[in-house]
Amino acid sequence: MAGKFITLDGIDGCGKSSVAESIFRTLEEQGRDVVLTREPTDSWIGEAVKRSISEDHPALTEAFLFMADRATHSVEISEWLKGDKIVICDRYADSTISYQAASLSLEGFDEDPFEWLKGISDLYVLSPDLTILLDLDPGVAMERIQLREKITKFENQDFLTKVRENFLRLAEMEDRIKIVDASPPLSAVAEEVERVLRTVLD
Ligand code: TMP
Numbered sequence: 092m093a094g095k096f097i098t099l100d101g102i103d104g105c106g107k108s109s110v111a112e113s114i115f116r117t118l119e120e121q122g123r124d125v126v127l128t129r130e131p132t133d134s135w136i137g138e139a140v141k142r143s144i145s146e147d148h149p150a151l152t153e154a155f156l157f158m159a160d161r162a163t164h165s166v167e168i169s170e171w172l173k174g175d176k177i178v179i180c181d182r183y184a185d186s187t188i189s190y191q192a193a194s195l196s197l198e199g200f201d202e203d204p205f206e207w208l209k210g211i212s213d214l215y216v217l218s219p220d221l222t223i224l225l226d227l228d229p230g231v232a233m234e235r236i237q238l239r240e241k242i243t244k245f246e247n248q249d250f251l252t253k254v255r256e257n258f259l260r261l262a263e264m265e266d267r268i269k270i271v272d273a274s275p276p277l278s279a280v281a282e283e284v285e286r287v288l289r290t291v292l293d
Contacts (some may be wrong), residue, residue: 093172093175094172094177094178096168096219096221097177097219098219098221099180099181099284100186100189100258102255103232103236104227104231104233104235104236105273106227106235106277106280109277110277111179113281114288115127115179117281117285123292124174124176124177125177125178126176126177127179128167128178128181129181130157130160130164130180130181130183131144131157131160131182134163139156140153140157140160144245150191150195150198150200151195151198153191154195157191161216165217168217169217177292180219183219185261188208188209189261190257191204192204193254195208196253218267219267220267221267221287221288222268222269223269223287224258224270224271226259226272228274229251233246233248269287271283271284271287
């Protein structure tokens, strides 16, 4: 497949969306054919996902909603890649493996939810050329999150600690995942992300 598929991931509060926008602008200024997209998406399936986050549903329901949103989104991403575009995606499959494994564990899911979700994911998702994992201490992430107007049910320190462990477990398993320290100011983080990006872009 032509094009390049770059995903950004990390716990809430890591600054991922701001970094994604910053690198998108830089690539655009360089005249690159680049698309910035995100999950949950803005489609009706993505809206259902957002609704489920704001309501109280079993973790399994949410896991399937996130995966359904991704199934449709992946078709769209494939088309962009076929058109030689650089696709920057703010969250992708690693989020479901990390967040929903944490939620399913809390609900006492019988299987190892991490392995179970990774197994399903490996069956249908696109493999990114590069995943930037913005790593941040959950205590620092919570300090940033407290400044926001709205806090979601995922945004508590114990939960984010488990999610971070899952992201780091994935990073140990997958060479495509590069960890970037998200604790410095945004401009420094974006600069480091751009440096890592150059390793996969010509
Ligand atoms: P956002 O803050 O990046 O818009 O994502 C919304 C929330 O959804 C955030 O708390 C992370 C969570 N999430 C999952 O739990 N699983 C997923 O697969 C994705 C894409 C997001």
